[in-house]
Amino acid sequence: MTTPKITIFTLGDYQTNCFIVTTPDSQDCWIVDCGYSPQPLLDSIEKDGLKPIALLLTHCHSDHMAGVDLALSRFGPPGPPGTPPGTAGTLPIYVHEAECGFCSDPMLNLSGMIGQPVTCSEPDRILKGGENLDLNGTSWRVVHAPGHSPGGILFVHDDSNQAIVGDTLFAGSIGRFDFPTSNADALRHTISEVLMSLPDDMTIYPGHGPTTTIGAERSSNPYVINGF
Numbered sequence: 170m171t172t173p174k175i176t177i178f179t180l181g182d183y184q185t186n187c188f189i190v191t192t193p194d195s196q197d198c199w200i201v202d203c204g205y206s207p208q209p210l211l212d213s214i215e216k217d218g219l220k221p222i223a224l225l226l227t228h229c230h231s232d233h234m235a236g237v238d239l240a241l242s243r244f245g246p247p248g249p250p251g252t253p254p255g256t257a258g259t260l261p262i263y264v265h266e267a268e269c270g271f272c273s274d275p276m277l278n279l280s281g282m283i284g285q286p287v288t289c290s291e292p293d294r295i296l297k298g299g300e301n302l303d304l305n306g307t308s309w310r311v312v313h314a315p316g317h318s319p320g321g322i323l324f325v326h327d328d329s330n331q332a333i334v335g336d337t338l339f340a341g342s343i344g345r346f347d348f349p350t351s352n353a354d355a356l357r358h359t360i361s362e363v364l365m366s367l368p369d370d371m372t373i374y375p376g377h378g379p380t381t382t383i384g385a386e387r388s389s390n391p392y393v394i395n396g397f
Contacts, residue, residue, distance in 0.1 A: 172329045173307050175374055178213070181205030183232040186376050188333060189214060192305040199304055200224045200240060201324065201333050202376065207236030211243055220244075223302075225263045226292070227335025227376060228318040229271035230348075231280035237262065237272070237289035263302075264292035265313060265320030279348060296322060314363055316356025317344030323363070330371045338364050338373065340381040343392045353397070360393060 176189045185204035198219045203210065203226075214221060221244045226234055245260045264272070273288045275281030298313030302324070312323040317336045321344075325332040336344035337359055346353040364373075369384030386393050 170328050171305070171307050173304065173326055173331065175331060175333065176213070177374065177380070178207075178210040180207055180210065180236070181232060184377060185232040186374065186378075187233070187236075188374065189219065190304060190333075191219065192307055195305040196220050197222045197305055202227055202233040202335070203236040203240050204232045205235045207239055210236075211240060215243070221260055222304075223261050223263060223294070225302075225324060226268075227324070227333060228321045229264060229268040229278050230318060230336070231275075231278045231287045233335070233376065234272055234278065234289050235280070235287045241290060261294045262290065262292040263294040263296055265322050266295045266297055267313075267315065268318065268320030269295065271320070277350065298322065312363060314359045316346060316352055316354075316359045318348070319350050319352070319355075321359070325367070325371075330368065331374070332367065332371055333374045334364065334376070336376040338386060338390075338393075339375045339378045340386070341390055342378070343390075343397065344376075346397075357396070365393065 171192050174191045178187050180187050181204050187204050187210055188201040190199040196219050198221055200221050241260055271277040272291050275286035280287035296311050298311055300311040302309045310325040312325055314321045314323045314337045321335050321337055323332055323334050346356045367383045371383045374380055
């Protein structure tokens with residue numbers, strides 16, 4: 170079994186966890202989320218001679234997508250619809266269908282609420298949840314996980330018990346649900362029925378804060394134990 174490596178870069182004033190996903194046998198990689206001040210992540214890709222073949226967004230709040238256009242300026246613009254992933258000169262952007270339009274609307278991506286509007290290129294790959302994405306022979310499940318945002322998604326690699334979970338669940342906490350497009354009931358369902366259905370030994374990589382496991386959150390996270 171090939172075990173993917175998830176490398177964390179904590180970026181910007183919001184200390185957003187953004188990721189490079191690699192495998193041992195290829196220079197092809199994914200970028201997952203690309204927030205404010207992404208230069209350390211982008212510099213690392215260039216230094217290591219990696220080739221991004223997709224830019225995946227767990228959701229389209231500005232602290233997770235503000236650096237998208239900087240990534241495109243280094244690694245190629247998105248291709249037209251139907252362009253195969255990894256085609257030379259392209260970097261396809263993947264987003265859940267519920268957040269189409271967020272990247273170009275500062276009020277939807279929340280940057281307008283803080284008076285610092287940010288936009289970036291809109292995605293050219295639309296996800297619904299239920300897909301399987303391939304990175305160098307490793308298969309990742311796309312799981313719709315709304316609540317914090319309507320189009321939140323998880324990227325789950327079952328074979329190695331790893332998942333990138335965005336702002337749904339943190340070590341000892343959960344994602345905010347007081348934003349205009351948040352939904353507390355949806356987040357409750359996502360946490361209790363989607364995340365807590367994963368095995369205890371699954372390592373989860375949240376959008377902020379330290380890496381944790383499903384088992385640790387099941388046994389100690391007050392929002393999981395007591396509800397909200």
